[in-house]
Amino acid sequence: MPQENAPTSPAPKLLDQVRDRIRVKHYSIRTETQYVQWIRRFILFHGKRHPRDLGAPEVEAFLTHLAVEGNVAAATQNQALSALIFLYREVLGIELPWLDKVTRAKRPRHLPVVLTRDEVRAVLGKMEGVYGLLARLLYGTGMRLMEVIRLRVKDVEFARGEIVVRDGKGAKDRVTMLPESVKADLRAHLAWRRDVFEQDKLAGKASVYLPDALARKYPTAPTEWGWQYIFPSGSYSVDPRSGEERRHHLDEKLLQRAVKRAVQAVGLAKPATPHTLRHSFATHLLERGQDIRTIQELLGHKDVATTMIYTHVLNKGGHGVLSPLDM
Incomplete structure (x- = not known):
C-alpha cells in the first residue's frame, strides 16, 4: 500500500x-x-x-x-x-x-519588393564567402531564408541538379532546382564542411538536432554525415530542449546583416532583404515566360492565388495585357 x-x-x-x-x-x-x-x-x-x-x-x-x-x-x-x-x-x-x-487584425496586402536583374547582380557581386553562396542559393532556388539555412547534406542532389526542401512552410517537402553556377562553390564548401564534421567527431560533438523523435528511431543518424547542416554555426551551443552541447546551423541574422550591407554598398533605395531574393526569383521566372503553376510548385505555395501576386508586380495581369499607349 x-x-x-x-x-x-x-x-x-x-x-x-x-x-x-x-x-x-x-x-x-x-x-x-x-x-x-x-x-x-x-x-x-x-x-x-x-x-x-x-x-x-x-x-x-x-x-x-x-x-x-x-x-x-x-x-x-x-x-x-x-x-x-x-x-x-x-x-x-x-x-x-x-x-x-475575437477579431483578428487584418493584415495589409502589400506588393512584394522585387529587384531587377541588374540590381540582383550588383547585390550578389558585393557578397563573398558563405554569405555570397547563401544569397546565390536564395535567388537561384526561390527558397525561404530558414529553408536554406537549415539545409542538410543529404538534401542536395548534384547529379540530378535538385535540392529537396524538407519540412518547409506548412510542414511540406518540395523539390527545387540546384543552379549549375553554384555547384562548384557548393562542392568546395561541402569539402570544408566535411573537415569541420571530422573535427567535431574527434571532439565528441558531431551530433546534430533531428526533428520529431527521429533521433530515437535512428540512434546513429545524429552523428552521420548526411544529416549535418550544410551551413553550420561557428561555435557550439546548448540545445534548449535536450540540454546537449553541439553545433547548430548558422544564425540567420548573420545572413540578413550581410544582405543589408550589400544593399547599402550598392546604394539601392529599395528595402531589400534575403526574402526579396525569393520574390525576385519568382518574378524573373515569370518574365521569362515560365508557367505560373511550375513557379507555384517551386515556391511551395499552397494556393496559386498566392503566386499570382507576382503578375501584379509585373503589371501585366494574368494575360500579359499591353497598355494601349504602347501599342
Whole structure:
C-alpha cells in the first residue's frame, strides 16, 4: 500500500505545461519561444491573474494594448492571439466560443519588393564567402531564408541538379532546382564542411538536432554525415530542449546583416532583404515566360492565388495585357 505521507511532486507550472504541450504537438522551437513569451506577457498584463479567471474582455484589452500602445504589426497581434487560443484549448482544455469571435487584425496586402536583374547582380557581386553562396542559393532556388539555412547534406542532389526542401512552410517537402553556377562553390564548401564534421567527431560533438523523435528511431543518424547542416554555426551551443552541447546551423541574422550591407554598398533605395531574393526569383521566372503553376510548385505555395501576386508586380495581369499607349 502506498504511504499516506509520501511526498507528492508539485504540479508543473503553467508555462512548463505550455512547453510540454507544444513539444507533444511537434511545434518548432521558434513557435515555442514565441507562444511562451506571449502567454507570459498576457498574464503579467493582467496582474498575474490565472488565465482561467480571464475572459473575452481581458483578451481584447491585451490585443488592443499591443496595437495601440505597442504599435505592433497585424501579423504580430495575430500571433499573440494564436498563442492565447493554444493556451486555452490545448493546455487548459477549455473550449471558449468567444475566443473564435475575437477579431483578428487584418493584415495589409502589400506588393512584394522585387529587384531587377541588374540590381540582383550588383547585390550578389558585393557578397563573398558563405554569405555570397547563401544569397546565390536564395535567388537561384526561390527558397525561404530558414529553408536554406537549415539545409542538410543529404538534401542536395548534384547529379540530378535538385535540392529537396524538407519540412518547409506548412510542414511540406518540395523539390527545387540546384543552379549549375553554384555547384562548384557548393562542392568546395561541402569539402570544408566535411573537415569541420571530422573535427567535431574527434571532439565528441558531431551530433546534430533531428526533428520529431527521429533521433530515437535512428540512434546513429545524429552523428552521420548526411544529416549535418550544410551551413553550420561557428561555435557550439546548448540545445534548449535536450540540454546537449553541439553545433547548430548558422544564425540567420548573420545572413540578413550581410544582405543589408550589400544593399547599402550598392546604394539601392529599395528595402531589400534575403526574402526579396525569393520574390525576385519568382518574378524573373515569370518574365521569362515560365508557367505560373511550375513557379507555384517551386515556391511551395499552397494556393496559386498566392503566386499570382507576382503578375501584379509585373503589371501585366494574368494575360500579359499591353497598355494601349504602347501599342
